Amino acid sequence: MSDLAPTQTSNGMLTHLGHILRENPVTALSFGLFAFFVGQALVGQWLVPYDPLATNAAQALQPPSAAHWFGTDQLGRDVFSRVVVATRLDLTISVLAVAISFVFGSVLGAIAGYWGGWLDAVLNRILDTIMAFPLFVLAMGIVAALGNTIENIIYATAIINIPFYARVVRAEVNIRREAGFALAARLSGNSHLRTLAFHIFPNALPPMMVQVSLNMGWAILNAAGLSFVGLGVRPPTPEWGIMVAEGANYIISGHWWVALFPGMWLMLAVFTFNLMGDGLRDLVDPRRRT
Amino acid sequence: MATRWLPILWRLVQTIPVVIGVVIISFLLTRALPGDPAVQFAGQMATPESIEQVRAALGLDKSLPQQFLIYCQALLQGDLGQSVATGRPVLTDLATRLPASLELTLTSLLLSCLIAIPLGVLAAVRQGSWVDHLCRVLVTAGVSLPTFFTGILLIYIFYYLLGWAPSPLGRLDFVYFDPPRVTGFFLIDSLLDGDLRTFTGAAKQLALPAITLALFTLAPIARMTRAAMLTALSSDYIRTACAAGLTPRKVLFGYAFRNALLPVVTTLGMVFSFVLGANVLVEKVFAWPGIGSYAVEALVQSDYAAVQGFVLAMALLFVLINLIIDLSYALIDPRIGFSSK
Numbered sequence: 001m002s003d004l005a006p007t008q009t010s011n012g013m014l015t016h017l018g019h020i021l022r023e024n025p026v027t028a029l030s031f032g033l034f035a036f037f038v039g040q041a042l043v044g045q046w047l048v049p050y051d052p053l054a055t056n057a058a059q060a061l062q063p064p065s066a067a068h069w070f071g072t073d074q075l076g077r078d079v080f081s082r083v084v085v086a087t088r089l090d091l092t093i094s095v096l097a098v099a100i101s102f103v104f105g106s107v108l109g110a111i112a113g114y115w116g117g118w119l120d121a122v123l124n125r126i127l128d129t130i131m132a133f134p135l136f137v138l139a140m141g142i143v144a145a146l147g148n149t150i151e152n153i154i155y156a157t158a159i160i161n162i163p164f165y166a167r168v169v170r171a172e173v174n175i176r177r178e179a180g181f182a183l184a185a186r187l188s189g190n191s192h193l194r195t196l197a198f199h200i201f202p203n204a205l206p207p208m209m210v211q212v213s214l215n216m217g218w219a220i221l222n223a224a225g226l227s228f229v230g231l232g233v234r235p236p237t238p239e240w241g242i243m244v245a246e247g248a249n250y251i252i253s254g255h256w257w258v259a260l261f262p263g264m265w266l267m268l269a270v271f272t273f274n275l276m277g278d279g280l281r282d283l284v285d286p287r288r289r290t
Numbered sequence: 291m292a293t294r295w296l297p298i299l300w301r302l303v304q305t306i307p308v309v310i311g312v313v314i315i316s317f318l319l320t321r322a323l324p325g326d327p328a329v330q331f332a333g334q335m336a337t338p339e340s341i342e343q344v345r346a347a348l349g350l351d352k353s354l355p356q357q358f359l360i361y362c363q364a365l366l367q368g369d370l371g372q373s374v375a376t377g378r379p380v381l382t383d384l385a386t387r388l389p390a391s392l393e394l395t396l397t398s399l400l401l402s403c404l405i406a407i408p409l410g411v412l413a414a415v416r417q418g419s420w421v422d423h424l425c426r427v428l429v430t431a432g433v434s435l436p437t438f439f440t441g442i443l444l445i446y447i448f449y450y451l452l453g454w455a456p457s458p459l460g461r462l463d464f465v466y467f468d469p470p471r472v473t474g475f476f477l478i479d480s481l482l483d484g485d486l487r488t489f490t491g492a493a494k495q496l497a498l499p500a501i502t503l504a505l506f507t508l509a510p511i512a513r514m515t516r517a518a519m520l521t522a523l524s525s526d527y528i529r530t531a532c533a534a535g536l537t538p539r540k541v542l543f544g545y546a547f548r549n550a551l552l553p554v555v556t557t558l559g560m561v562f563s564f565v566l567g568a569n570v571l572v573e574k575v576f577a578w579p580g581i582g583s584y585a586v587e588a589l590v591q592s593d594y595a596a597v598q599g600f601v602l603a604m605a606l607l608f609v610l611i612n613l614i615i616d617l618s619y620a621l622i623d624p625r626i627g628f629s630s631k
Contacts, residue, residue: 129311132612133605136567137585141601144589145322221436225571228438229586244439248575251446252457260446263439271434278430 017283027279033272040087050078052085052238061255071257073243074250075236079257082238083265089239090269093150094219097157098212104158105165106201106208112166113173114196120170127163135160139222143231153232157219168211172204213277217270224266240266301616305609312605317361320598321354370602371595375587380599384581388603389474390461391573391580395565397477397496398503399558406508407554410515411547414523425512432509437568441502441575448498455498456491459577466491499576506568507561514557518550525549551622559615566604 021028045052050068056076064071070079112120130138142156176182177200185199186192224241226232233239235246240262247259345351352360364371370380413425448455456463461476466488469479476492522528523546531541570582577583581600588596 125307125311128308129315131563132308132312132609133315133601134563134566134608136564136570137601137604140570140585140589141316141319141597144592144597145319217434224436225438225567228436228571229574230590241436241438244436244442248438248442251442252450254446254450256446256450259439259442263436263442266436267434267439270436271431274430274433 026275030272030275030279033268034276037087037091037269037272040084041091042088044084044087048078048081048084050081052077052082053236054078061250061258063255064257070261071255073246073258077236079243079261082243083240083262086238086240086243086262087265087269089150089233089237090220090223090266093154093157093223094216097154097161097219097223098215100154100158101161101165101215102208102212105162106169106204108162109166109169110173110196110201110204113170114177114192114200116174116177123166123170127166130160130163136222136225139226140229140231143226148231148234150233153223153226156226157222160222161215161219164211164215165208168207169201169204172207173200176200176203210277210281213273213280217273217277220266220270220273298617298620301613305613308609309606312602312609313362313365314358316598316601316605317358319601320594321357370599373588373593373596373599375591375593375596380595383584383596384599384603386474387579387581387584390578391569391582393475393477394496394499394503394572394578394580395562395569398500399507399561399565401500402504402507402511403558405504406511407515410512410554411519411542411550413512413516414519415542417520422516425516429509429513429516432505432512435506436571437502437506438571438575440505441499441572444498444502445575456494458498458575460579461495462488462492463495499572499578502572502575503565503568507565510557510561510564511554515550515554518553519546522546522550548622552619555615555618555622559612562611563608566608 021031054077056072059068059072059076060074062068062072062076068078068080070083073079073082108123112123133141139156139160142159143152146152146155173196179200182195182200185195190199223232224239224244227239227241228245230245233242235242243262244259244266247255247257247262250258342351350357368381370384372378373380373383376383409421409425409428413419413422416422445455445458449458462468469476469483469485469488469492472479472482477489477496480486480488480492528541528546531545532538536544569580570586572578573580573582574586581603585597585600587593588600
């Protein structure tokens with residue numbers, strides 16, 4: 001009996017996944033795109049035709065051609081190589097930021113939701129205060145205050161995302177605090193912490209995964225935006241936001257490729273994560289289908 | 291009468307802890323800024339003694355809590371400190387630049403509401419039609435657009451390729467004179483002055499940045515309108531209203547739309563937060579002389595009073611907007627009471 005149950009659910013889950021992918025090819029597309037970006041991040045830097053940092057003044061601002069698929073920038077660097085290599089940095093920043101806010105948000109939200117009382121009240125006030133700032137502005141302030149490094153972009157992005165996770169977990173934990181299975185777990189001798197971590201918290205995971213996917217796109221945009229205004233990643237490091245910022249100076253003179261391709265990649269990456277988030281939501285919660 | 295005002299008063303009281311928190315965070319953030327403000331204020335030719343003098347004059351030799359008290363006292367008198375970069379009081383700088391940002395933000399929000407709300411309503415009413423699909427594509431694509439990139443793309447298309455837009459530098463081309471300052475909104479000021487040429491000049495200059503921001507805000511508003519309309523349309527009172535033989539128009543706008551408006555207004559508050567952030571990026575792209583570009587310059591130069599003033603102004607503006615939105619609930623939906631929160 002107990003052996004059968006898990007295989008049945010996982011089978012059901014797979015069938016459900018298959019059904020959703022068939023019904024909504026866009027979700028399948030997003031998973032494909034996701035694999036494309038992950039592949040770029042993993043092996044991209046060994047596959048690109050040029051060194052992303054190598055300058056070549058003789059080849060500056062060349063339009064896209066067979067030799068340079070995406071053209072070259074003002075220093076003669078190959079835009080294609082830079083765009084592909086940048087994937088790793090951009091994805092790393094957003095994955096780490098989302099992971100940090102996931103962990104801290106979960107812990108804070110679970111504690112507040114389970115024990116309630118003044119802990120809950122204090123946490124809510126703090127989250128309200130964080131949310132009272134326009135989030136990008138707060139991130140700018142944090143990066144400026146902590147110093148202009150990649151780690152600090154990650155921390156800033158994580159801090160502004162914590163409230164979203166904490167809220168979701170708090171709500172999910174709170175409604176199950178007095179649920180039958182939680183009380184049963186307590187009654188059979190589990191400590192509060194154990195009940196919370198292994199019996200109640202796993203229920204919050206599905207909505208959290210949706211949040212993660214939607215947040216990833218947001219985190220990438222945020223990091224690129226920070227680099228665009230000159231905070232965080234510094235040139236000549238290839239990063240999409242900086243490349244768009246550098247290209248912006250040449251767009252008025254008609255050299256569109258310098259800014260267009262990194263911008264497109266950035267857009268496509270964010271688009272992928274948003275589509276995946278919608279797909280995951282269908283998978284997790286069919287009622288909220290859009 | 292008293293019972294009607296009490297909840298509103300309570301809502302006002304609730305903003306106090308948030309405002310205090312905002313002041314504390316903006317204070318701490320800027321104390322952590324790299325660089326020594328005393329050295330900056332003392333200037334290039336400073337000796338160690340003069341730096342110490344400046345430090346004492348700014349109160350930077352005192353402990354952090356004492357500094358915070360001094361900061362709060364100054365704040366209560368409307369003193370946000372002196373900007374190192376411009377040499378003027380931060381409050382004056384912000385006041386001269388805020389209308390530019392607000393003009394941009396409000397125009398773009400108006401624009402996106404005018405497009406997104408009808409689109410969302412249509413998508414909900416004709417579910418599964420081409421309008422619905424268009425809405426869905428717009429919503430997902432819109433959320434994924436980096437504002438700074440769309441801005442650059444629009445500049446390329448409308449300025450470089452088509453030549454329709456003026457050069458993306460600031461609020462008004464140099465051939466026009468700034469309209470006499472009444473509200474600080476160039477569109478309104480030029481109309482008040484009766485100067486149509488300046489008005490069109492300002493409107494042309496405003497068009498691209500406003501469209502950039504509007505594209506960005508379109509998605510959440512359209513999405514929420516559609517979802518809220520779907521919920522409203524599938525509810526029992528709509529069935530009753532239809533059964534009672536009311537005209538479709540009356541059912542749609544009098545019943546469904548009015549009920550759907552509440553979540554839409556909530557979303558609008560959230561969107562405002564995004565817009566204030568995105569403003570910074572768009573202002574940089576279009577060299578728009580608002581408070582966003584002011585903040586970017588200040589950050590690059592570690593001009594801490596200016597950064598502090600900006601962060602504080604943005605947060606207070608946002609708290610104010612949320613307050614207005616919460617209060618407007620009561621106007622939209624008489625069932626809403628604040629006591630239940």
